[in-house]
Amino acid sequence: MTDDGTASRLSPRDWVDAYAGPLYRLALTRTGDRHVAEDLVQETLLAALEQHERFRGDGRQLAWLAGILRHKIADHFRRKSRRREVGLGDADETFDDPRFNAKGFWRQPPSRWSAAEDELLENKEFWETVQGCLETMPDRPREVLALRVMQDESTEAICELLGITPNNVWVVLHRARSMLRACLETRWFDRSPSSKGA
């Protein structure tokens, strides 16, 4: 690699080696969708190359790229909401959790795990399991969960973005959380004795 920046500027591999990891992780945690994450990281790096930025491989450049990526994530959700057909699926109006019986009591109660949060936060396998669970969800709950929890958008902002009522947002979030909880229970907590609380 040269120091004058002319040659290294044109080396996509340097950009990918230095930045693809953190950018991909940012995109994945915010969208919950690995294909979307890959596309957005690609767009971000292309935008950087097209601006003839010199490759520096430092934290400031990463912050600059992350800024571009955040805009692209916001654009992605705006585009999706515009493309969406008017009208809601039945599942957005009410959520009938099969874990409850007709009287509204638990048919299949949750098992009694509790998360050792600090350990899980650093556990790569756990987050891969979370990602796998997000991918089993239908698009709508996954996206609304990504907007609300990963992107920390308010209910009002989500309503505006998706053109739905606050009640719809809450129902979809309830459904998303319930699906994620149940999936992690099966794929993680009921499997690993060390993760269970006392």
Place this chain on the structure above:
Amino acid sequence: MLTCRDVSRLVSEGLDRKLSPWQRLRVRLHLLMCGACAAYARQIRQLDRLIRRRVAAWGRVVEEQWDCPPDVKQRLVKKLEERE
């Protein structure tokens, strides 16, 4: 009386809006009496908090541990080279 189904919905809504004092009281009473709902409530609150902490930790977690998969990297390099 609130059913377990009602409580599971209100616990989730409580993460997105401020419940009325009356709703909060009724949920709290239910959770005191119902172990299954108490576990459910604790778990979805924990998962919510964990995901938020994970997002907030972006850039602070050791990079090698969270690198993007090699096949993604390869495709990225290829796409970027094509565009040059």
